[in-house]
Amino acid sequence: MTRKSLTAKGLSPVASRQVNDSQGVRHVSLRSGVYADSVRLMQVSRDIGARDGVRAVLVAMATPLNLELAAGMGLAPDGEAKPDQLLVALTATDDAELTAAVAAVEAALAHREKSGDVQTIPARTIGAGLADATIPALAIVSVPGPYAAAEAADAIAAGRSVLVFSDGVPVEQEIALKRAAHEAGVLVMGPDCGTAIVSGVALGFANVVRRGPVGLVAASGTGAQQVSCLLDAAGVGVSHVLGVGGRDLSEAVGGLATLDALAALDADPSTERVLLVSKPPAASVAARVREAADQLSVPVRSAVLSAEQPDLTAAVEALLNDLGVAVPEWPSRPGTADAVPDGAVLKGFYSGGTLADETMLIAAPVLGDIRSNTPLRPELDLGTDLRARGHVVVDFGDDALTVGRAHPMIDPTLRLEAISNLAASREPAVLLLDVVLGHGADPDPAYSLVPALQAAGLPAVVALVGTDGDPQGWSRQADALAEAGAAVFASNAAATRYALSLIGDGHE
Amino acid sequence: MSDPLGGLLAAPPSIVAAGVEVFSTALRQQGVAVADVDWRPPSFGSPEDLAQLALDPRRAAANRVAVERVLAAGSVLVDVRPAREVLDLPDRVLLHSGPPLTWETASGPMRGALIGATLFEGWATDVEDAERVLAAGEIALDPCHHHRTVGPMAGVTSPSMWMWCLQDPATGGQAWCNLNEGLGKVLRMGAFNEEVLTRLAWMRDVLGPVLSAAVRSRPEPLDVKAILAQMLQMGDEGHNRNRAGSLMALRELSPAIVATKAPSSDIAEVLRFIGGNEHFYLNLGMPTAKLAMDAARGVPGSTMVTVLSRNGTEFGIQTAGTGDRWFTGPANTPVGLFLGDYGPEDANPDIGDSAIMEAYGVGGFSMAAAPAIVRFVGGSVPDALATTERMYQLTLTENPAMQIPIMGFRGSPTGIDVLKVARTGWLPQINTGMAGRVAGTGQVGAGLVQPPQQCFEQALAALAEESRAAV
Numbered sequence: 001m002t003r004k005s006l007t008a009k010g011l012s013p014v015a016s017r018q019v020n021d022s023q024g025v026r027h028v029s030l031r032s033g034v035y036a037d038s039v040r041l042m043q044v045s046r047d048i049g050a051r052d053g054v055r056a057v058l059v060a061m062a063t064p065l066n067l068e069l070a071a072g073m074g075l076a077p078d079g080e081a082k083p084d085q086l087l088v089a090l091t092a093t094d095d096a097e098l099t100a101a102v103a104a105v106e107a108a109l110a111h112r113e114k115s116g117d118v119q120t121i122p123a124r125t126i127g128a129g130l131a132d133a134t135i136p137a138l139a140i141v142s143v144p145g146p147y148a149a150a151e152a153a154d155a156i157a158a159g160r161s162v163l164v165f166s167d168g169v170p171v172e173q174e175i176a177l178k179r180a181a182h183e184a185g186v187l188v189m190g191p192d193c194g195t196a197i198v199s200g201v202a203l204g205f206a207n208v209v210r211r212g213p214v215g216l217v218a219a220s221g222t223g224a225q226q227v228s229c230l231l232d233a234a235g236v237g238v239s240h241v242l243g244v245g246g247r248d249l250s251e252a253v254g255g256l257a258t259l260d261a262l263a264a265l266d267a268d269p270s271t272e273r274v275l276l277v278s279k280p281p282a283a284s285v286a287a288r289v290r291e292a293a294d295q296l297s298v299p300v301r302s303a304v305l306s307a308e309q310p311d312l313t314a315a316v317e318a319l320l321n322d323l324g325v326a327v328p329e330w331p332s333r334p335g336t337a338d339a340v341p342d343g344a345v346l347k348g349f350y351s352g353g354t355l356a357d358e359t360m361l362i363a364a365p366v367l368g369d370i371r372s373n374t375p376l377r378p379e380l381d382l383g384t385d386l387r388a389r390g391h392v393v394v395d396f397g398d399d400a401l402t403v404g405r406a407h408p409m410i411d412p413t414l415r416l417e418a419i420s421n422l423a424a425s426r427e428p429a430v431l432l433l434d435v436v437l438g439h440g441a442d443p444d445p446a447y448s449l450v451p452a453l454q455a456a457g458l459p460a461v462v463a464l465v466g467t468d469g470d471p472q473g474w475s476r477q478a479d480a481l482a483e484a485g486a487a488v489f490a491s492n493a494a495a496t497r498y499a500l501s502l503i504g505d506g507h508e
Numbered sequence: 509m510s511d512p513l514g515g516l517l518a519a520p521p522s523i524v525a526a527g528v529e530v531f532s533t534a535l536r537q538q539g540v541a542v543a544d545v546d547w548r549p550p551s552f553g554s555p556e557d558l559a560q561l562a563l564d565p566r567r568a569a570a571n572r573v574a575v576e577r578v579l580a581a582g583s584v585l586v587d588v589r590p591a592r593e594v595l596d597l598p599d600r601v602l603l604h605s606g607p608p609l610t611w612e613t614a615s616g617p618m619r620g621a622l623i624g625a626t627l628f629e630g631w632a633t634d635v636e637d638a639e640r641v642l643a644a645g646e647i648a649l650d651p652c653h654h655h656r657t658v659g660p661m662a663g664v665t666s667p668s669m670w671m672w673c674l675q676d677p678a679t680g681g682q683a684w685c686n687l688n689e690g691l692g693k694v695l696r697m698g699a700f701n702e703e704v705l706t707r708l709a710w711m712r713d714v715l716g717p718v719l720s721a722a723v724r725s726r727p728e729p730l731d732v733k734a735i736l737a738q739m740l741q742m743g744d745e746g747h748n749r750n751r752a753g754s755l756m757a758l759r760e761l762s763p764a765i766v767a768t769k770a771p772s773s774d775i776a777e778v779l780r781f782i783g784g785n786e787h788f789y790l791n792l793g794m795p796t797a798k799l800a801m802d803a804a805r806g807v808p809g810s811t812m813v814t815v816l817s818r819n820g821t822e823f824g825i826q827t828a829g830t831g832d833r834w835f836t837g838p839a840n841t842p843v844g845l846f847l848g849d850y851g852p853e854d855a856n857p858d859i860g861d862s863a864i865m866e867a868y869g870v871g872g873f874s875m876a877a878a879p880a881i882v883r884f885v886g887g888s889v890p891d892a893l894a895t896t897e898r899m900y901q902l903t904l905t906e907n908p909a910m911q912i913p914i915m916g917f918r919g920s921p922t923g924i925d926v927l928k929v930a931r932t933g934w935l936p937q938i939n940t941g942m943a944g945r946v947a948g949t950g951q952v953g954a955g956l957v958q959p960p961q962q963c964f965e966q967a968l969a970a971l972a973e974e975s976r977a978a979v
Contacts, residue, residue, distance in 0.1 A: 121897035122546035124932040128901045129524040129545040136515040142527025143547050146555030150562035150931060151526050151547070157568055161513050165527065176563040187513050199520045201540050204531060240517055264512035271517075410530075439534040 024055055025098045026091045028070075028077050030062060034086040036109060044108040048090065051104065053097025057090040059105055126162075127154035138198060142166055145191065149173040152188060156180045163203055163243065164190030167399060171252050174245070178256035187260050193243035194407075194440075195221035197228070204243075205409060207438035208469035212237020213272035214319065215265035215298075217258055219248050222352025222397075222436055223277040223312060225465050226492055227303055229474075230316045232467045233490055234328050239271040246353075249281030249304075255289045262289070266296040274300040275319055277312070279354050305354065310361030312354075313493040330494055333478045335487025337459035340502045341428035344459075346370070348393035348432040348496075349415050351408035355434045355463060356395040359496045366500050367391050374398055386418055389427055394418065409441045416452045423456035431458045432499040434492060437466025437477060444472060446480035453484045460485060461499040463492035551933035552965045557972035561927050564975045566809030574810040574828040575905040575923040577803040578868070583683075583736075583796035584729035586675045588720040590712075592667035594684050595655055600631060601648045605663025605861040606819025607834040608651055611642045615820035617698025617856050620947030621662030622649070624700030628708050629666050635700070653815055654832075656802065657684045658794040658861035660787075661696035661943055662820065669708070670716030674732060674795040681803055683795035687711055687719070690785040692847075692950055697943040698856070699950035710777075714770070718778045722764035730760050732792045736870065737909050739789070740920065745878035746793045747862055747871030748939035748954055753789030758782045794861060797868035804828045804923075808978060811971055812904060813924040816867045816936065816959060820859035820943070825963045827926060830970050837962030842942050844955015854952045856945040863938045863959075869907050869922030872937035872956065873899040877912045877920075881939055895937050896921060902928045902936060926971060929964045 036044075041060050049057045056073050060066040062081040070076050075089035088105055092098035123129035126139050139155035141148050145168025155162035156177065164177075169191035181188045189196050195218065196203040200211055207225055209232040216238055218224035224241050231238060242265065244257035258276070265271045276293070281304060293300035301322065303315035317327045346363055350356035353374060360370050370391045373382045382388055384400075395401075396408040396415050408415050415433075422429060431453075435445045442448075453460050462481050466474040478488045489495035511518065525532050526545040535542045550558055561567060595603070602625050604618060614622065623638040626647060632638035641647055652659045659665050671684045689707055693699040723730070735756045739745075742752035758779070766775055782788050801814045810828035817824050824834040839857035846854070865871035875881055876896035879889045896912065899921040906919030924936055935958040942953040 121894055121901070123524075123543070124546050124548065124901060124934075125928065126524060126526050126545055127928075128932075129526070129543050133524050133543060134522045134541065136513075136519055136521040138516060138521040138523055140523055140525040140527070140531055142525070142531060144549070147549060147558065149559040150550075150927070151545075153562040155524075159514055160524075161516050165531070170559075173559050173563060176565075180563070180565065185514065187516075199517060201520050201523070201535065202538060203523075203535070264517060267512040268517040439538075440530060 024091050024093050025095055026075060027098055027102050028075050028089045030077050030081055030085045030087055032085050034109065044105060047108060048101055048105055051101055053093045054101045055091040055093065059088050062087040125154055126151040127158060130155060130158040130160055138163065140165065140203065145169045148191060149177060152177050153180065156184050156186055159184055159186060161187040162189070163193055163196055164188060164245070165194060165204055167192040171247060174247060175253055175256065178253065182256060182260055187242065187264060188257055189243045190245040193221070193245045195224050195241065196243040197238060197241040199240065202439045205436065205438055205440040206241065207467050209467055210237035211239065213239060215239045215268065215271035215274045216241040217261040217265065217274060217276050218243050219246055219258065219278035219281070220354035222465065223303070223354035225436055225438060226312050226355060227275060227277050227316055229465050229467050230313060230330065230491060233331060234320050234325055236320065236323060236325055239268060240265065246279065249278050249285045249289065251282040251285060255285045258289055259292050262293055262296060262300065266298045271298060273319060273322060274298050275315065276300060276302050276304060278304045279357050280306050305357055305361060307361060310358060311493045312358055313491040331474065331478070331490040332494065333482035333488040335461065335482070336485040337487065337502055340430060340459050344428040344430050344503050346391045346432060346499060346503060347422055347429045349418055350393065350395050350434050351397050351415065352434050352436055353395045353397055355492045356393050358492055359432065360393050362493060362496045363500055373400065387421055387425065409436050412442060412445065412448050416448060419452050419456050423458060429458055430499050430502045431456070431460045432495060433460065434463040434465060435477065437470040437472040437474060441472070446477045450480055450484040453486055459502055461495050462486045462488045463495035464488050464490060465492070548933055550930045552961055553930040553968045557968055558927070558930060560972045560975050561811060564809055564979055566978070567811060570807050570809035570829065571812055571904050571925065574804040574807045574812040578800045578923055579905065579907055579909070580678055581681065581800035581803045582677045583674050583733040583799050584677055585672060585723055585732050585792065586729050587673035588670050588716060588723050589673055590667065590716065591665050591669045591671050591686065594671050594673060595657070597667065600646065601650055603650055603652045603655060603657055603659065603663065603665040604819060605652055605659050605661065605859060606817045607822050607824030607836050609649065609819045609821055613821050615856050615859065616945045616947040617859060617943035618662050618820040620698030620700050621664040621695050623947065624695045624704055625664045625666040627700060628705055629668060652861055653817060656682055658798045658864050659686055659696065660688070660790055660794065660862045661860040661941060662698060663861050664695060668712050670711065670720065672792055672795060674799060676799045676803065679803060681799050683798040683802065685791045685795040687715060688785060688788050688791040691787065694950060697951040698947050700948055714774050715778055715781065718765060718768055718770045718774060721768040722761055725764050725767060732796045733909065735789065736793055736796055740870065740874055740877040740910055741913055743878055743880065745871055745874045745881060745939060747865040748881055748941065749878045750787050750789040750793065753793065754786055757789050757792060790862065794864055797864040801864060801867050806831055809975065811926045813867055813926060816863035816938070817861045818858040818863065820856055823858060823959045823963055825959065825967055827967050827971060829974060830967065833970065835963045835966035835970065837960035840957050840960060842940050842955040842957035844942060844953050846953035847951065850944070850952035854944050854949070855942045858940060858957045859943055860940065862940065866936055866938050867924060869903065869920040870910060872939040874910065874912055874920045875937065875939070876914050898934050899937060901932050902934055926964055926967045930968055935959055935961060
């Protein structure tokens with residue numbers, strides 16, 4: 001025979017007893033200061049009695065009638081019982097069941113039908129979600145493109161800026177949203193904006209970079225990542241990275257968001273310099289943006305790619321000069337590429353569209369025409385033939401290659417397949433890749449890339465965009481890739497030039 | 509500009525996100541507060557139409573105008589007069605609830621009420637004769653809503669019935685509604701037997717004149733909107749539960765009723781009749797809502813619903829941006845509790861103009877104010893609160909005059925937005941009575957119902973079309 005005293009929150013047992021014998025274990029207790037009506041107690045008794053491990057149960061006020069019932073069940077309480085006490089009496093198969101059943105009684109007695117609590121009704125629209133948001137708040141919309149406008153419009157109507165990650169938003173809707181945002185004094189980042197850093201909060205694909213005086217306005221996600229990571233490597237931080245979407249500097253959109261983002265950074269006390277990052281824009285828009293930038297009090301430097309200005313790294317270096325910061329030696333790891341065969345071609349397999357553009361702009365003057373799915377000139381279009389021979393740069397992040405699958409920064413499958421196909425083709429080649437680290441990206445890109453590079457056995461050069469603060473760690477990834485024989489560069493321009501030098505060596 | 513982008517660049521923002529969750533996960537890892545929206549594809553509407561409306565530059569301002577008019581509308585009781593005088597209709601016209609309908613398409617209770625009113629007006633000698641003249645089209649049918657009128661259930665209003673005459677003191681707008689007959693076997697539920705006709709005659713000969721004299725004798729017109737506001741604080745929601753409102757109306761009118769020159773036996777009968785009718789106030793609340801919703805008619809670019817109404821066959825809605833055009837679909841049958849031996853098979857599809865209460869933000873929208881109502885569907889108090897919470901996401905504003913105590917005195921969710929109905933996938937919640945599907949039965953129960961989605965689909969398409977033409 002064992003005796004235990006059970007206490008429970010909110011109830012004070014006056015006397016309790018737990019007995020273990022051949023009929024199972026029993027618990028009998030009387031509690032004062034607890035009252036529940038008989039219907040409620042009948043419900044509790046019924047619910048507890050339905051438990052598998054419970055043989056008999058009586059939860060009732062200790063009236064003479066109920067005490068008689070308890071005695072009949074062999075569950076009479078010790079000592080004097082009063083009618084205003086609550087009798088909890090039960091028999092269970094073993095100690096564990098008994099303890100659980102007593103706890104269930106406590107829980108059932110403590111339960112009240114909620115009177116004032118509201119079930120949480122989740123917000124189904126950005127508008128409803130923003131109604132309860134603290135200030136400042138930013139909306140992120142990544143719903144299917146055809147439905148994105150309504151969600152983004154909610155944010156604008158609520159006086160909040162919005163990042164639209166969705167692609168496939170019709171351009172006239174983009175224009176309408178950006179006009180409305182301008183009126184409302186807020187910013188539409190996107191559509192198809194994958195990268196932003198706002199007041200230190202990294203949104204989408206962004207790197208862990210230090211905070212500092214440089215504001216970026218970026219019509220290009222990977223371009224912004226390259227630039228912010230190089231700045232970080234030079235010890236210079238960013239105030240904000242405001243993405244504007246890849247179409248913002250097109251003729252149709254006319255730089256609506258770029259102009260608003262520049263104005264916002266101009267008014268931001270933490271921003272001392274601005275760098276504008278973009279793929280080649282529409283000429284008229286570039287001029288308009290340049291004109292607007294010249295009116296600002298904050299100095300604006302351009303990292304807008306063109307045949308004349310093909311190099312993001314050079315733009316960063318120029319900015320560092322502006323700031324009086326010494327240009328560091330950009331991090332790299334030497335490769336083990338030995339002999340590059342005669343007539344080797346450049347195969348650039350990219351996940352970042354702007355990096356692919358930069359590579360083509362740098363390489364074309366050296367190599368001549370480069371075919372691509374995102375070519376510098378329409379007649380160089382690769383179409384869907386990713387196995388074309390000759391100098392080729394493929395942007396695996398292009399919309400046409402991401403239908404129904406994740407972005408190559410998350411899902412490397414398509415690119416790994418292309419590497420394996422290239423090796424099988426036996427075309428002499430130098431393989432040039434970008435690997436983009438940071439929030440949202442593949443948590444360990446080297447894990448799948450290293451065996452693919454080893455299997456391919458091709459001379460490989462990697463532009464590794466990231467920082468040591470990134471979850472993947474630049475140095476860890478660089479070491480792993482170098483171990484596999486790849487030459488690794490923090491600068492895509494440097495990587496491209498190194499690849500070109502390998503090909504040049506081969507020619508000699 | 510010292511505070512660019514609303515302070516966004518000054519401090520780390522909290523995030524509200526709709527769409528893929530990977531972003532939210534990465535943000536939470538940074539310690540950022542993220543609220544994920546429970547987004548789902550809109551339940552209807554083409555992406556082009558939805559975007560057209562979402563991006564219509566007129567929409568925000570138009571909806572603001574519409575809801576401001578709704579909120580600004582008042583409602584005072586200025587008179588009680590026979591429909592013949594109020595409506596100024598040609599002979600042999602009966603008004604009915606909901607969108608337009610014909611005798612052929614009329615449901616059982618609608619036919620029953622039309623038969624009863626035809627007999628009551630002496631336009632037919634007996635039931636068969638009434639059916640004949642109605643089927644022959646000798647009596648014209650027209651929706652109440654086309655005449656600044658609303659009527660509960662069948663809503664059948666005939667020239668000899670007395671009407672509450674309500675007025676918006678701000679705009680002078682007017683709205684009318686007949687007098688409530690009580691529960692059970694009543695004309696509005698489709699009953700037309702001797703008991704029904706006898707009561708209608710008494711209402712014509714005694715109740716109407718007494719109320720008319722009493723209302724006209726009051727020094728100040730009765731503020732009917734103020735009663736509705738108080739009801740919500742007393743456990744009524746103003747559609748399916750009007751107990752407190754009916755008692756308050758009785759309290760306000762009693763002294764003037766007693767002071768009329770009517771015989772004391774008539775006065776006693778009038779007071780007993782009003783005191784015994786828990787829905788007496790409904791016919792005052794409905795024209796109050798009608799005044800407010802009519803005030804918002806004809807606001808181009810507004811996506812707000814101005815009318816929710818059913819005729820027992822079809823559900824019809826109208827919007828502020830599309831004027832008097834009806835968008836209709838087959839009426840659903842309410843779910844709820846039944847009187848006596850009646851069951852679900854006895855219930856007629858949804859009927860009555862009373863859903864104007866929901867259009868105004870009370871009734872089912874203010875379910876949280878009247879938790880007793882959810883018992884009609886075996887629900888709990890949290891269900892009532894959840895219903896109102898959902899309705900906030902369907903509506904454009906909160907009516908500060910209509911506060912719901914349990915929601916922290918939040919204003920009732922007011923002004924249904926067609927666009928929000930599509931985007932949330934939730935349909936308006938309506939509390940309603942249930943009429944028997946067989947003509948002559950009367951009331952069989954009460955419960956909850958929703959409009960058919962088709963009404964909103966058509967309205968959305970029409971609003972988008974109008975927007976394309978205008979923008």
